[in-house]
Amino acid sequence: MIFKRKIYEKLLAWKKEANGKKALLIEGARRIGKSTIVEEFAKNEYRSYILIDFARASEAVKDYFRQYLNDLDTFYMLLSTEYGVQLHLRESVIIFDEVQVFPKAREAINYLVADGRYDFIEIGSLISIKENVKDIVIPSEERQLKMYPLDFEEFCEALNEASLTPYIRNCFDKKVPLERSLHNKAMLLFKQYLLIGGMPMSIVAFLEGRKDFGKADLEKRDILALYRNDIMKIKTQYRSKVLAIFDQIPGPLSRHEKRVVFNRIVQGSSAEQYEDTFFWLSDSMIANECRRTTDPNVGLSLTESDSYIKCYLGDTGLLISHAFDENELLEDEVYKQILAGKLGLNEGMLYENAIAQMLVANGHRLFFYTQYNAEKKHNDIEIDFIISNNRKTKYKMYPIEVKSSERYSVTSLLRFKEKYKARIEDCYIIHPRNLTIHDGIICIPPYMVMCL
Numbered sequence: 001m002i003f004k005r006k007i008y009e010k011l012l013a014w015k016k017e018a019n020g021k022k023a024l025l026i027e028g029a030r031r032i033g034k035s036t037i038v039e040e041f042a043k044n045e046y047r048s049y050i051l052i053d054f055a056r057a058s059e060a061v062k063d064y065f066r067q068y069l070n071d072l073d074t075f076y077m078l079l080s081t082e083y084g085v086q087l088h089l090r091e092s093v094i095i096f097d098e099v100q101v102f103p104k105a106r107e108a109i110n111y112l113v114a115d116g117r118y119d120f121i122e123i124g125s126l127i128s129i130k131e132n133v134k135d136i137v138i139p140s141e142e143r144q145l146k147m148y149p150l151d152f153e154e155f156c157e158a159l160n161e162a163s164l165t166p167y168i169r170n171c172f173d174k175k176v177p178l179e180r181s182l183h184n185k186a187m188l189l190f191k192q193y194l195l196i197g198g199m200p201m202s203i204v205a206f207l208e209g210r211k212d213f214g215k216a217d218l219e220k221r222d223i224l225a226l227y228r229n230d231i232m233k234i235k236t237q238y239r240s241k242v243l244a245i246f247d248q249i250p251g252p253l254s255r256h257e258k259r260v261v262f263n264r265i266v267q268g269s270s271a272e273q274y275e276d277t278f279f280w281l282s283d284s285m286i287a288n289e290c291r292r293t294t295d296p297n298v299g300l301s302l303t304e305s306d307s308y309i310k311c312y313l314g315d316t317g318l319l320i321s322h323a324f325d326e327n328e329l330l331e332d333e334v335y336k337q338i339l340a341g342k343l344g345l346n347e348g349m350l351y352e353n354a355i356a357q358m359l360v361a362n363g364h365r366l367f368f369y370t371q372y373n374a375e376k377k378h379n380d381i382e383i384d385f386i387i388s389n390n391r392k393t394k395y396k397m398y399p400i401e402v403k404s405s406e407r408y409s410v411t412s413l414l415r416f417k418e419k420y421k422a423r424i425e426d427c428y429i430i431h432p433r434n435l436t437i438h439d440g441i442i443c444i445p446p447y448m449v450m451c452l
Contacts, residue, residue, distance in 0.1 A: 001204045002040055003158045005033065007147050011041045014143060015119065020090065023109045023120035023139070025099075028147035029285040029314050030230065031223045033200040034123045035097050037147075046119070047091035050083045054102040065104050072115055093119040100124040109139040126230075126284050146285070149198030149315045151361040152450050156189055158203050164189070165450070172451040175442065177434035183445065187432065190447045191339050194350050197317015198357070199223055213335045220321040227286055234280065241277040249287065249313050250323035253349040259292075259310045259368075278309060288312045288356050290366035296386050296397055296420060310368060312356040319353050341404075341432060351404040351446060352384060355430055358449040359387060359400075369399070369416065381415050387452065389425065396425035398452070403431040410441060417441075428452070 007026075014024045028034050035051075042049035052061060061082060068075040079094070080087050087094075099106050099122040112120055122142070150158060153165045164186060171178050178186060195213055196206050201223070202216045209215035231242050245260070252260050281287040292308035313319040324334055338347060356366055364387045371381035385400040397420070401413050410429065417427050417440070429443040436443045 001200075001207070002036060003033070003150060003154060003200060003203070005037050005147075005150070005154060007037060007145070008041060010145060011038070011121075012045070014145070015045060018119075018143060020116055020119055021113065022141050022143045023113050023122060025106075025122040025124070025142050025144045026147050027124060027144060027285065029149075030125050030226055031199055031201060032147060032149050034147050036200065038095055038097075038121055038123055042093050042095060042121075046093045047088045048085050049093045049095060050079055050085050050087070051095040051097055052079075052083075052105070053097040054105060055098040057102070062102055062104070065102070065108055069108055069111055072112075072117075076117070087118060089117055093121060096120065096122045096124075098124060100126050106139060107137055110141045113139075113141040126280075148285070148361045149317075149357070150200065150203065151198060152190065152193055152358060152447060155193050155196075155198060155203070158207070159189065159192070161185075161189060168447060169451055171435065172444070172448050175435065175437065177436065178445075180434070183434045186447045187445060188339070190354075190445070191341070194316055194354055195320055195335060195338055197315040197320070199315055199317060202317055213329075216317070217321050217326065217329065220318050221326075224318060224322055227284075230284070238276040238280070241274055242280050245274065245277050245281060245311060246286070249311055250319065250349070252311065253319075253353060254323070258349075258352065259308055278311070281311065286314050288314055288360045288366060290356060290368050290385070293367045293369055293386060296367070296369055297395070297423060308368075308370070310366075312353045312366075314357065314360075316350055316354040316357055319350065323349070348402070348404040351430070352402045355385065355400070355402050355446065355449055358446075359385060359452065362450070362452060364452075371415075371419075381412050381419070383413065383416050395423070397423055398426050398428060399424065400428045400430060400452075402446075403429055406431065406433055410439065413441060414439065 011024070018024070026034050026038065039051060042051070061079075064075055064078050068078065076087060096105050106122060109120060109122070156162055156165050164182065167182065168178065168186060177183065196202050196216045197220065199220065202219045205219045206212065206216040228243070228246070231239065231246060234242060252258055278289055282289050290310040290312065313322060320334070324332070329335065338350070341347070359366060367386045369381065369383040369386055370379045372378070373380040383399045384402045386397055387400065388395065388397045399413060399416055401410075408429075408431065413427055413429065417424060427441045429441055430446050430449060431443055432445060433443070434445060435448065
């Protein structure tokens, strides 16, 4: 079962624009469907292709890269013979899968691209980790592209509900609510997205199991075990810290402030001690980190704080399986409660993780904002996310608050709006109800986040 993915159009654009003069490097977490969509692209858009999976490639194939890069006629002849594929000038593509496993192949990209005979696509995870780049020269003839789990729009397509998303976009553009029955339908799809997530094999299991959440959960647990196994292979100097943060991701998200409190992980620990940890989790794209900005303005990253971090799992479906064991999911009726919108604090955790996931898929870096009131001895402004239009001259930002229940306060957002009104274009609240606008705040249902 192959799902329609938006990245396919980006692959087509690269093929046309680069015209063999740049390789394409696709980064993403394990099991999000990178190899599947690239191979489908190669089958459809080229006369022939070779896929070299360096996680399984023989030493003989690796030796071709070590011995024959100065003799490309022989190099390509050996690859063609090894894989039983005839290569055609400017009509074939060679795919390096799991390229991080054999950095020598990535280093060869400049030379292979300059030769100009074929196109090259690299697929990998953990591309920037020090141990994967320490002995190579990073190729300059490489265009990088990030890939994520299926977003909500792709999820709707996978569930044969593609006709609903143009209507959602149209309503968002006009700032009008959906017709009630279609809003209810879209919310049901979003709740299914919370439970299943965007990992292709989880969706396949759900559909082939006739919409069985339990079957999807089994696939997700296999993926989480794979991620944990990846963590166990990294350098011992920060392995335990990565494992500690990974294992505890649901904990901070279930609390009100949602940020990682380092002293709760190990007594006396600080943010500086976890720098490599968050780099690994972010680079692997297992997690989406959200950093606090102290003065939201042009270039949010200029005022980010390393001491205040929220860590979201890259896929909300995985978070469900990570947060609850198999018995809890059934005994606590988690599926039933989420579909009914009655899971309380845990539902807030899932909503916020899903919004983070959707914003990242739309190309946004994640930032949040808090203001501590010394007199009241608590934060009197808390903004879950801030995104911007990324313009240098006409910069505007968009504060976002996430509310999983239908009753909530907007006091914090109104204070933020008043404090930074010259810098703000629109304010958003994400809530379960249909679209409304109050006090200049645009309140949208979570399925509309794909429009931001």
